[in-house]
Amino acid sequence: MNIDKLNDSQRKAVEYKGKHLLVLAGAGTGKTHTIISRAAYLIANGVDGNRIQILSFTRKSASEIVERVNSMFRDSKDAKQLNGSTFHAWCMNIIKTNPRVFKVSDYSVIDRDDQLSIFKLICGRNSKIIEETRLTAATLLDTYSFARNTRKNVSDTVRLKFLNNSSDENANKEIERIKPYLVSVFTNYEAKKRERKYLDYDDILDVVSAGLKNNKEARNYITSQYDHILVDEMQDTNPLQWELLSSFQENCCLFCVGDDAQSIYAFRGADFSNVHKFGERVLDSETFRLEDNYRSTQEILDLSNWLLKQSPLNYNKQLRATRGTGEMPVIMNFENEWREAEWVSCDILENYTKDGLGYEDHLVLVRSAFAGRAVEHFFLEKKIPYRVFGGVGLMASAHIRDVASALRIVANIFDEIAWMRYLTLWSKIGDQTASKLINELLDLSNIDDCIELLKTKDLKNPDLIKTLSAIKYFNNNPSEAIRVALSVMENQLSYIYKENWSQKRKPDFEILIKLAAKHSSINEFITEYVLDPQLNESYLKNDEIKEKVTISTVHSAKGLESKICYVINVSVGAFPSKRSMDEGGDAVEEERRVLYVALTRAKDELYVTRIIDTIQDYDLSVTNLQKQRKELSDIDSNEIHVSTNIAEYIPITYFLNELPGELVINQISDRTKNALSSKIYTGAVIAENEFGIDLS
DNA sequence: TTGCGATCCATTTTT
């Protein structure tokens, strides 16, 4: 193995001989390289590949790590056995391989959409209370999941999420008021899950974690199957994941890599005290730091460092560029998102034709998946090839879920959500009819009985039954099952999606069929795609065309890097978002880290674009302060979330306020100048005597 | 009860 490419601190970590290690690695300091080298080092020193488990946040990064380790050992079988997966996929695997410990191996995994359907069903019955508390099913679901991931009880969760963590009398009263409702919804939800044999994402971790914690024998048996657990993106782990990991402390060496400044998943319970408290919580552990940045030029890091330094939190981070200096980061100002997107696409095209850069050297980062649409529009128009990371994946699209629902029924006939979706898909069957049918169906014990029952009903469309019985024969060949289901359902689907069935939707199934071919049972395939709806499509499309610009949400961009990077819509009200300002300090700080992650993706050139309302906003220092005062008074007048600790954070209403001019080049085009100045009429005013009825 | 059309609505981030 070649570890010459490691610097001293990296090498120290890679060759660590003690038990547990935390590596605090700033952006671009070779975090992934270190974890890959660690795995390779262990294997080269005789550790069995299958006794090493790499855990990461997305499957994309997990499989990339495994691949790169493999490529270092062309002919070693040890490396081939290396395990790499997400926490969820790993736990699912533990559940499946130890059915006698966990007793849930025949359950169906449900994703957020399915959870939401159940919550809606439960809330539907007492929607009046929803009006009083203004809690939607989606909010309730998020609250539930947050509580489970953070291991908090309902009261504390409500206090934290809705009451700014205040414990005064008003807050306590409010908790007393809404808690019974939450408790009843959550109880219903958990009962429903048990009844229908569902596991949601949180269950997967919880079941394993609780099993290991409470059953010493099982813990010993399972944890002794591994020698080393390598955790990537440690700052994104939540208390539940920590609980799970801590069960492995005794028998395994933990090697955790993370960066607190890149923690951007607090909204789903990530807690960077998993990083901060590592030393005190884990006996027999050490902490190393990596601070040399290999990715970016110093100018890009100066801007990133500056951003972090404005925070009231002390990240104690100052990245140093080993590459030296380069181009200054540029701030581009535009009058609206279309001009902004147009400029990005023109700039990329120019680089491509003039400077000989490839499309793949460009990365466009957006705050929300939604925000990329203007850019996509111009890419299509200018025929710039691109791929999108983040947001709603293929697997979440309606037509795929339709066909998947048929497969899910055959895999688990108690899957009420799947029945509901599948039955109502057909004409003349709505919620009412479907509910009645489902009531009867759920009493049956196998798919054949279900089909028989459906045959006795006077259903308008025989394809409904045909599809199910066709799939049944391909239980062990998911790919064929999809093909056959599609052919029977196509009439109905093309009717439902008449506008874009054959051009847009139908081709998606080719991908699905290809994906399914890797699996040997329907159930296995379903579980797989529920656990990872994103990656699969991306790696299939990946090798189709390498020459592509990447559009990504910042959250999906961890680990990505690019020569040229556009961070778009870094505007007032977007960074931080209004929403996070309402929520308070922690949310605002998380937004800051989101921007930090975005800025540190750039290797050579960084363009921060933003939309401004008036020509004055173009100025970096002065007018934004005025703007900030205005925002501040707006917040005060809303006064929904008045609390003491929010006050000290309020002055941070726009991250680029008071950005020192020497850190960036601030640019505006004449076109934008004109567009903005024409917004405000500064000419002569019509006098009163110039209009009115002619009295003569 | 279903299905269509119109209107309104809001719009983070993801395993």
Add this chain to the structure above:
DNA sequence: TGGATCGCAA
């Protein structure tokens, strides 16, 4: 922009 929800006709 399109997604979800509401109201009305068949």
